Amino acid sequence: MKTKTKSPRPRMSVEKMAAYVPGEQPKPSELGRLIKLNTNECPYPPSPRVVAAVRRAAPGMRLYPDPTQKRLREAAGKVYGFSPDRVLGGNGSDELIALIARAYVPEGGAILTMKPTYLVYRTVAEGLGCRLVEVPFTKDWRLPAGLWKQRTNVFYLANPNSPTGTLVPTAEVRRFAERFRGLVVVDEAYGDFAGANCLALARELPNVVVMRTMSKSYALAGLRLGLLFGPAEVISSLEKLKDSYNLSVLQLAAAEAAVLDRAYLKRNVGRIKRSRARLIGGLARRGFRVLPSESNFVLFHLGPKLAAKLGEGPGAVKALRAEGVLVRHYRGEGLADTLRVTVGTDSEIDRFLVALDAVKTE
Ligand SMILES: Cc1ncc(COP(=O)(O)O)c(C=O)c1O
Secondary structure (H helix, E strand, O other), X not given: OOOOOOOOOOOHHHHHOOOOOOOOOOOHHHHOOOEEOOOOOOOOOOOHHHHHHHHHHHHHHHOOOXXXXXXXXXXXXXXXXXXXXXXXXXXXHHHHHHXXXXXXXXXXXXXXXXXXXXXXXXXXXXXXXXXXXXXXOOOOOOOOOOHHHOOOOEEEEEOOOOOXXXXXXXXXXXXXXXXXXXXXXXXXXXXXXXXXXXXXXXXHOOOEEEEEEOXXXXXXXXXXXXXXXXXXXXXXXXXXXXXXXOOOHHHHHHHHHHHHOHHHHHHHHHHHHHHHHHHHHHHHHOOOEEOOOOOOEEEXXXXXXXXXXXXHHHHHHHHHHHOOEEOEOOOOOOOOOEEEEEOOOHHHHHHHHHHHHHHHHO
């Protein structure tokens, strides 16, 4: 029988929103010939203890996971210096970003963020249909004076920021948070690679939460895990709103094992920081202007001549892909001639630099 019904339309804000476009994830068959430096994953495998924990947990998949995340919250709390009621695990930081907006941005409310920054904040705001206030960083990648006066419900600060890799000093975030009226969300996705962090602010101030992803330094992007630290009142509000079983049996086991294996994390972060210096040195020797990076990626300017020759950022991404290297370009003011490159292993970096030399001279 023919039906006369149509697909219903979603909320206006969803109909109008632009979808977030993630970086290219190549097919497994392409991975052998492509070097993947486009989505800031870890070039090293996860800790063997994490893999063993997942194996041990696998038979438990028949049952629902622990909705209270008890063991993970205790372990992460111990490691990061918070009581368990001040910790929450998410299905990636992205889930936590959306959860915070749903909980703290009322109808007709607003979200504050910086420009350029992580695009998911915009996607979340568009999806909710709330006002998004995007304020440019100062020339030296700091918060402009008076930013705290913005009347918004939430402020998302990626710190270190993406795609720039730059860091706003903790004292400046503190000064902002002490004046701002809304909730300050310091997204420290790259915090393990930085010289400073805002965890102390999440312990001390009633309006600051700090978010850590396990996708980068912990090498668990494929498992989807994020951690949130902050005031118990904020955590308990989010707990009410989250899916009861937002983390699976396997995610919970992996996250607990990962936070407890400090030696493995430290070793990988050390290796990545050393490789970052190698990448920055390689680019600087070739005359490229590189932004100071406190992350596991580097943003650099191709310069007007090379950018024009390759077709700006998008053309350069294509040319490097043809040479077997995936990197990322972001649109935005001042970013037309920039590329963002993830810090891979030393040999991946060397292969990237060879590819860059090749597209320069072609
Ligand atoms: C600033 C920032 N926050 C959050 C995320 C997402 O983290 P997750 O993989 O935990 O969702 C990313 C990922 O690239 C990021 O750059």
